[in-house]
Amino acid sequence: MKREAIREFFRRLHDADPEPKTELEYASPYQLLVAVVLSAQATDRSVNLATRKLFAAAPTPEAMVSLGEDGVAGHIRTIGLFRNKARNTVALSRLLLERHGGEVPAGREALEALPGVGRKTANVVLNTIFRQPVMAVDTHIFRLANRTGLAPGKDVVAVENALLRRVPKEYLLDAHHWLILHGRYVCTAHKPKCGECCVRDLCLYRDKTA
């Protein structure tokens, strides 16, 4: 996609949703971190159903450690990969208390040192909580970047770097959420809704059937 087309692409997403934000429910940086860890290979809707119960029982890292793996698992059983996620949630909470006074660290290295936190989760926290201009490339953004021709790449790191190079600076801070939301509701994996897409004319794909 050409430079001016990319600018127009984000201009339209901005007009449609001037202040995009995550649909994950959370009441603190700690809760956002946990919610993102739980969101791997799961829908936001199912994560929110689980975290409502989980955060009511354990709103802080101290309470999460007390609740324990089995206790956490009991609240998140309806999410896929729940055993790994329960283990990581407790271990991560323990590490936050030991190394960071129970606070969420603002650096990539410290975040990725936490169990269950990889590059994508760290980028979500850095962007959403600390408002840093980074790109968390998840399943939606990877698909959309390649399908539209916005920022093609073989793997997620290649797409991340392509986006950082190509997204205009003034849109970079919110680009993550615009792309996620567009991928979730319009540019879906199966049968994308090209008929109701505001950037269809800029897209490489342009579904023939819609």
Added chain:
DNA sequence: ATCCCGAGGG
């Protein structure tokens, strides 16, 4: 490359 792993949609 493989495993983890429930719910919802088609």
Added chain:
DNA sequence: CCCTCTGGAT
């Protein structure tokens, strides 16, 4: 039945 959902660790 199949695929997908804001991945990470081994």
